[in-house]
């Protein structure tokens with residue numbers, strides 16, 4: 001196959017999101033080599049055993065063999081990692097995709113003093129089962145053929161949206177599958193408090209959240225209409241919603257999202273890289 005996946009993909013960081021992505025890729029019969037580097041040998045061995053990845057114990061080797069490098073470490077580890085990578089002989093045609101929440105392309109560019117092309121991706125761990133959703137944004141210098149390959153890769157594990165970078169933090173705090181799990185756990189706990197046993201509470205709460213929303217997504221009926229259908233005026237569902245609204249349900253959700261956005265911005269603010277050398281800086285401008 002032509003393009004960036006020919007040499008295989010290299011993940012730096014073999015944690016939660018890497019594991020979910022590779023599971024999704026394997027499910028989609030993606031049979032290209034996938035290389036993973038992580039500082040925890042046990043995580044690498046597990047990924048090798050489960051998904052047949054190529055383990056790179058050495059970061060330098062991992063980077064050297066990469067054409068598409070996925071930065072999948074936590075945001076507070078990104079600066080140190082890029083500093084280490086910067087000291088290596090980096091391949092000329094390196095396309096780098098950062099999964100790190102909150103860290104903007106402008107900072108990532110400063111992190112590697114070579115003509116590395118950067119993109120950001122925000123994938124969901126639900127990609128494990130092929131039902132993911134990934135937001136992508138590319139730096140200007142990322143070539144169109146490589147963009148197409150990156151889109152294609154993430155499309156193997158779910159839906160892909162390309163959005164402007166300035167919307168990335170808002171997207172990140174909105175699309176997280178944690179919302180669904182959090183709502184589910186909260187509804188189950190409340191259902192038990194009003195008298196259901198655990199098993200029935202789980203079935204009822206999962207139906208309330210998952211089946212209703214799947215029907216909305218697949219059926220094309222506007223949300224307003226479905227809300228009216230499910231809540232008879234003066235009935236029990238209407239009473240539940242009204243009480244939740246009075247208690248500040250919407251404000252609480254918005255407050256939660258704002259806290260997430262603040263956290264993402266803090267990830268960016270607390271990140272500083274050493275100055276890039278002049279030669280490297282001019283080659284970045286030249287690409």
Ligand SMILES: NC(=O)c1ccc[n+]([C@@H]2O[C@H](COP(=O)([O-])OP(=O)(O)OC[C@H]3O[C@@H](n4cnc5c(N)ncnc54)[C@H](OP(=O)(O)O)[C@@H]3O)[C@@H](O)[C@H]2O)c1
Nearest residue numbers: 013014015016017038039072073074075077081099100101
């Ligand atoms: N989890 C998600 O659903 C999700 C979704 C979208 C984006 N993301 C982003 O993806 C990134 C990873 O998230 P995660 O949840 O997968 O984190 P994680 O489970 O903690 O995985 C990160 C892995 O990278 C390792 N690591 C850190 N620095 C390293 C270094 N310099 N060299 C080698 N290995 C290193 C960590 O080792 P230690 O454990 O020893 O630190 C850990 O095994 C984050 O930036 C996050 O914002 C996550």
